[in-house]
Amino acid sequence: MDNSETPTTPELPDSTEQRIFDAAHQVFVQKGLDGAKMQEIADHAGINKALLHYYFRTKEKLFEMVAKAVINRAFPAVQQLIEADMPLEQKIDRFVDFYIDLISRNPFVPLFIIGEINKHPDQFFEKIIPAAPPRPERFFRQVEEAVAEGRIRPISPRHLLVNVLSMCVFPIVARPMLRIVMGMSSQELNQFLKERKEEVKAFIFAALRP
Amino acid sequence: MDNSETPTTPELPDSTEQRIFDAAHQVFVQKGLDGAKMQEIADHAGINKALLHYYFRTKEKLFEMVAKAVINRAFPAVQQLIEADMPLEQKIDRFVDFYIDLISRNPFVPLFIIGEINKHPDQFFEKIIPAAPPRPERFFRQVEEAVAEGRIRPISPRHLLVNVLSMCVFPIVARPMLRIVMGMSSQELNQFLKERKEEVKAFIFAALRP
DNA sequence: GAAAAATTTAACCGGATGGTTAAACCCGTG
DNA sequence: CACGGGTTTAACCATCCGGTTAAATTTTTC
Numbered sequence: 001m002d003n004s005e006t007p008t009t010p011e012l013p014d015s016t017e018q019r020i021f022d023a024a025h026q027v028f029v030q031k032g033l034d035g036a037k038m039q040e041i042a043d044h045a046g047i048n049k050a051l052l053h054y055y056f057r058t059k060e061k062l063f064e065m066v067a068k069a070v071i072n073r074a075f076p077a078v079q080q081l082i083e084a085d086m087p088l089e090q091k092i093d094r095f096v097d098f099y100i101d102l103i104s105r106n107p108f109v110p111l112f113i114i115g116e117i118n119k120h121p122d123q124f125f126e127k128i129i130p131a132a133p134p135r136p137e138r139f140f141r142q143v144e145e146a147v148a149e150g151r152i153r154p155i156s157p158r159h160l161l162v163n164v165l166s167m168c169v170f171p172i173v174a175r176p177m178l179r180i181v182m183g184m185s186s187q188e189l190n191q192f193l194k195e196r197k198e199e200v201k202a203f204i205f206a207a208l209r210p
Numbered sequence: 211m212d213n214s215e216t217p218t219t220p221e222l223p224d225s226t227e228q229r230i231f232d233a234a235h236q237v238f239v240q241k242g243l244d245g246a247k248m249q250e251i252a253d254h255a256g257i258n259k260a261l262l263h264y265y266f267r268t269k270e271k272l273f274e275m276v277a278k279a280v281i282n283r284a285f286p287a288v289q290q291l292i293e294a295d296m297p298l299e300q301k302i303d304r305f306v307d308f309y310i311d312l313i314s315r316n317p318f319v320p321l322f323i324i325g326e327i328n329k330h331p332d333q334f335f336e337k338i339i340p341a342a343p344p345r346p347e348r349f350f351r352q353v354e355e356a357v358a359e360g361r362i363r364p365i366s367p368r369h370l371l372v373n374v375l376s377m378c379v380f381p382i383v384a385r386p387m388l389r390i391v392m393g394m395s396s397q398e399l400n401q402f403l404k405e406r407k408e409e410v411k412a413f414i415f416a417a418l419r420p
Numbered sequence: 421g422a423a424a425a426a427t428t429t430a431a432c433c434g435g436a437t438g439g440t441t442a443a444a445c446c447c448g449t450g
Numbered sequence: 451c452a453c454g455g456g457t458t459t460a461a462c463c464a465t466c467c468g469g470t471t472a473a474a475t476t477t478t479t480c
Contacts, residue, residue: 016456034244035329038438051457053439078391108328110387115325117386118318119245133390153416158392158402159409165391166380171372174379176327177320180343181288181375182368192368199369206363207417226426248468261427263469 017055020045021065024056028066029112033120036063067116067128074109077102079134088142088152089205092164096201099168104193110173136161152208163207167200227265230255231275234266238276239322243330246273277326277338284319287312289344298352298362299415302374306411309378314403320383346371362418373417377410 023045027036038059042052056062081095103110117124136157143157171178171193179189233255237246248269252262266272291305313320327334346367353367381388381403389399 031329032242032244032325034242037436039436048458049439050441050459054457057439059438075391110384111321111325111328114384114387115242115321118321119241121386129390133393136392155413156405156409159405159413161392162381162388163377163410163413165384166376167373169384170376170380174320174324174375176331177324178372180339181285182346182371183343195366195369199366200373203365203369203373203417206419207413209416209419247466258428259469260429260471264427267469269468 016045016047016051020047020052020055021062021069024062025066025069028063029070029106029108032112032115033059033063064123064127067124070109071113071128074106074113075134076132079132082134082136082139088139088146091139091142092204093201095164096168096204097197099165100172100197100200103169103172107172107175110169150210153210155208160208164200164204167203168196171196226255226257226261230257230262230265231272234272235276235279238273239280239316239318242322242325243269243273274333274337277334280319281323281338284312284316284323285344286342289342292344292346292349298349298356301349301352302414303411305374306378306414307407309375310382310407310410313379313382317382317385320379360420363420365418370418374410374414377413378406381406 020041024036024041027041027044031040036059038052039049041062042049045052056065078099081091081098084091086094139161140157143152143155143160146152147154175189175193178184179186184192230251234246234251237251237254241250246269248262249259251272252259255262266275288309291301291308294301296304349371350367353362353365353370356362357364385399385403388394389396394402
């Protein structure tokens with residue numbers, strides 16, 4: 001199993017508070033708001049319910065903090081790379097590597113974000129939305145330039161970005177479904193996902209040939 | 211908003227039982243086992259809790275029936291197309307059209323399947339798994355033949371299938387996330403998803419050029 | 421119109437769960 | 451040692467929720 005990265009809130013690295021928060025992070029991300037139980041979080045942090053409420057007043061508040069931490073870690077990483085000062089080809093190359101690694105380390109995060117937005121749209125769009133969403137305009141311009149120069153086949157920049165994202169994220173997120181659809185063992189799937197980076201890059205660059 | 215297709219169990223089309231089942235289908239698929247409340251299902255079906263239990267004994271049983279219906283409708287449709295007797299290029303073409311339509315009509319279904327498997331793996335793999343999972347071997351053979359004939363660039367059949375699936379499914383499932391990442395309004399996103407079929411097909415066939 | 425089935429009403433039970441409380445305990449620091 | 455914050459224990463409350471029940475009411479069917 002992959003370990004989930006536990007985010008660093010501005011706290012002492014190994015304080016009880018941090019351990020509780022990490023436990024909450026893990027449980028919430030895997031089970032969602034409804035599926036997560038406070039007792040389970042306490043158990044997972046190696047403490048008891050009383051202390052849990054001593055540090056974090058309510059489930060709602062704790063969830064809100066976790067959810068904020070999740071998206072405030074997920075989006076800026078993408079943004080940084082997508083805004084970087086780097087040739088398009090290199091940017092795509094690094095993006096695929098980076099993103100597949102990122103999602104592999106946090107396979108439940110995309111599902112968590114999408115699922116919770118679906119289940120509790122109000123709270124999410126009120127409380128959790130990031131202050132600064134990614135701005136892919138620069139990437140779009142780079143694609144348009146490359147098209148204009150004839151370096152790549154004409155293509156909609158938006159669709160290209162979504163294609164890249166899809167091929168990186170979906171197989172990891174949909175892992176249990178792929179096992180069924182493709183009839184692969186867990187072993188085979190691990191091997192398959194390891195090959196992905198190179199396969200995805202090859203596919204993208206093949207599709208971009210003029 | 212897209213309407214979700216409500217599956218036809220072998221029941222009278224407009225019976226109370228069917229109305230309840232449809233309501234349960236909708237609520238379960240959107241909110242999952244934990245998030246769905248029996249009262250909500252009853253409300254949604256326009257009846258009361260007592261009658262709900264009169265028709266369907268327990269939440270578990272009802273959920274099991276709904277989950278079975280969901281996957282027994284989702285997978286055979288794919289399988290049929292993927293096993294069809296049809297040239298590879300045409301098969302891909304139709305598959306993209308068909309699959310984007312299917313997911314657009316049931317945007318919550320993939321998330322539901324993946325999420326529930328993650329949250330309750332035991333029950334799912336015991337009770338719900340389809341008797342006959344898709345067998346993509348034929349598709350794989352077609353790809354290998356096309357490669358051997360030089361009709362398409364060399365490519366791993368498995369990765370090709372996953373790429374196609376990813377680009378079809380992910381954007382629809384991740385719609386709320388895309389809104390944030392790409393900074394698009396709901397209107398723009400609708401337009402974007404309409405363009406998808408042609409863009410995805412163009413992308414795939416471009417990537418397959420020898 | 422009577423019998424049977426469908427549906428409502430309303431109350432209730434029991435367990436799980438979020439949350440509280442008070443007392444005791446542990447443990448490091450001044 | 452005494453003080454105080456961290457921590458445990460254990461009991462407890464309120465609420466929600468799945469599920470049941472019994473009777474009344476409506477609708478269907480014969």
